[in-house]
Amino acid sequence: MKVLALFSLIAPLASAVVIPDTDKVITYDGYRVVRIATHGRGQAIEKRLKTLNAVQYNFDTQERIEIAIAPEDLRKFEKMKLEYEVLDEDLGASIVAEGGFSPGSAGRKTISSLNELTPAAFPDLTWFNAYQTFEKHQQWLVDIQSGFPENSELIEVGRSYEGRPINGIHLWGKGGKDSKPAVLWHGTVHAREWISAMVVEYLTYNLITGYSLNDTQVHSILDNYDFYILPVVNPDGFVYTQKTNRLWRKSRQVRSSSCIGTDINRNWPFKWDTPGGSSKNACDETYRGEAAGDTPENTALTKHAETLVANKGIKLYIDWHSFSQLILLPYGYDCNRQVDNYERQMSLANGVASAIAGASSAKTRFKPGATCPSLYKAVGGSTDWMQDVGKAEISWCIELRPSGGGGNGFILPANQIKPSGEEMWQGMLHLLTTM
Ligand SMILES: [Zn+2]
Known part of the structure; x- marks a missing residue:
């Protein structure tokens, strides 16, 4: 009963926006993880990397950026001529070896109490x-x-x-x-x-x-x-x-027609709107x-x-x-x-x-x-x-x-x-x- 009550509460929220199609399974096959030396130019480099299909690992970009780059964008990345080292040749293979990822519907499923x-x-x-x-x-x-x-x-x-x-x-x-x-x-x-x-x-x-x-x-x-x-x-x-995207960081709360999820660890009600340590953009990994x-x-x-x-x-x-x-x-x-x-x-x-x-x-x-x-x-x-x-x-x-x-x-x-x-x-x- 409790669960039903909760769903009736969130249903209006969910129907107010179009839920983005993010249920496509991402295997990360052929993704290369690299560490880029930023030499204090982290922000500028980050901006260039945003044009790639990639997942950034860290947000402290003063010295380095660690990022997983999709195979189709590896050539584009090479052309950026950045200083980097390879940390993982094939992220997809590492995820398979890790053994806990089993594609299927993540769904809006509840488990019993x-x-x-x-x-x-x-x-x-x-x-x-x-x-x-x-x-x-x-x-x-x-x-x-x-x-x-x-x-x-x-x-x-x-x-x-x-x-x-x-x-x-x-x-x-x-x-x-x-x-x-x-x-x-x-x-x-x-x-x-x-x-x-x-x-x-x-x-x-x-x-x-x-x-x-x-x-x-x-x-x-x-x-x-x-x-x-x-x-x-x-x-x-x-x-x-475990079902869809091994590198997902945030929650799964629907916020806009194109982006899902809030960084729960940027959402605590203390100094929440101090500028600079979280993002106002619902698409970002540190969305507050x-x-x-x-x-x-x-x-x-x-x-x-x-x-x-x-x-x-x-x-x-x-x-x-x-x-x-x-x-x-x-x-x-x-x-x-x-x-x-x-x-x-x-x-x-x-x-x-x-x-x-x-x-x-x-x-x-x-x-x-x-x-x-x-x-x-x-x-x-x-x-x-x-x-x-x-x-x-x-x-x-x-x-x-x-x-x-x-x-x-x-x-x-x-x-x-x-x-x-x-x-x-x-x-x-x-x-x-x-x-
Ligand atoms: Zn963390």
């Missing part, structure tokens, strides 16, 4: 051998919760534009439900960043199994904090990346929406966070993204403003980076820093909202593997899920026991 799914077996580590469908992620939440019934519950914080549930799990320790400051984790706000849901679930798995096996460190962590974990906060975009917080996904996430703020407050917020291997502190909207507890947040972030580097012989390097000076100006982002409105003590965006477009950017091979999860688990153990 989690309460309607029946628990199967408690998950094991084989889950992390491959990327998983949205439906399987929902079942995984039900399965893992069923093995930890006394200290967890399933949560649905709202519904997406197309009516899919934004689901997660709430964990607590000996103090009981909602008795401690919150640790809030969001995954997959950018649809193509698949590794983020998997890593968030790896951490969840370790928290639950660690507590169940009486690991003293994990016990003290769960006894000190209530965890609210949402692995996929942009379900429509995520389903679209028509008004602050005007996406159903953002409305749901804001409301949920507000309930945590009003209860015991937010101790730690992490928005999980990929890629670049960065630990990013606020602020994104102002490059000259520093968070009040900058020294403390930086010292914790450096500790996390060391713990990650020490996690394996690979010594993966994550670089901490404030968003705007480190990466680029980003306005209407979650971490700025959590810091200033949500009053979170620690508010980070973590950009997972790989470090650059080499290593396949968003298309991280599935055999890196477990190593990514494991190094981040070591990082989180450090953070959660010292913060």
Whole structure:
């Protein structure tokens, strides 16, 4: 009934504009991913690249632009005589090798609410051998919760534009439900960043199994904090990346006759209309929406966070993204403003980076820093909202593997899920026991 009511609400919106035909499956066969050296002329080069059929990976174009170029435009690109290196000869082949893309209709389909799914077996580590469908992620939440019934519950914080549930799990320790400051984790706000849901679930798995096996460190962590974990906060975009376009970033909200989707991470209602860190153009990858917080996904996430703020407050917020291997502190909207507890947040972030580097012989390097000076100006982002409105003590965006477009950017091979999860688990153990 709830779902029907939602559809009758969005139906007038959808019929007011012609829905663009973006359901044609894109395989990216023959697309070449390149890294162009910009030498400070990023904006001018970006403008020239806009004439190509291509998908840009990064928006911090001061030093480089990483971009996937369609085969029919490769000659045109060559003629631009730019300085570049090839990161991936054939993106389509990498997507096939990655193994999670199965073309079909992304549709406006809803899944049942989690309460309607029946628990199967408690998950094991084989889950992390491959990327998983949205439906399987929902079942995984039900399965893992069923093995930890006394200290967890399933949560649905709202519904997406197309009516899919934004689901997660709430964990607590000996103090009981909602008795401690919150640790809030969001995954997959950018649809193509698949590794983020998997890593968030790896951490969840370790928290639950660690507590169940009486690991003293994990016990003290769960006894000190209530965890609210949402692995996929942009379900429509995520389903679209699995069925139609692996490199889709935004939501799937219809805005105009030619463009779909809002960057939910430019839509948070804080300093939303600061110029320069988002786009007013509905066709752009960083489109901010028509008004602050005007996406159903953002409305749901804001409301949920507000309930945590009003209860015991937010101790730690992490928005999980990929890629670049960065630990990013606020602020994104102002490059000259520093968070009040900058020294403390930086010292914790450096500790996390060391713990990650020490996690394996690979010594993966994550670089901490404030968003705007480190990466680029980003306005209407979650971490700025959590810091200033949500009053979170620690508010980070973590950009997972790989470090650059080499290593396949968003298309991280599935055999890196477990190593990514494991190094981040070591990082989180450090953070959660010292913060
Ligand atoms: Zn992202």
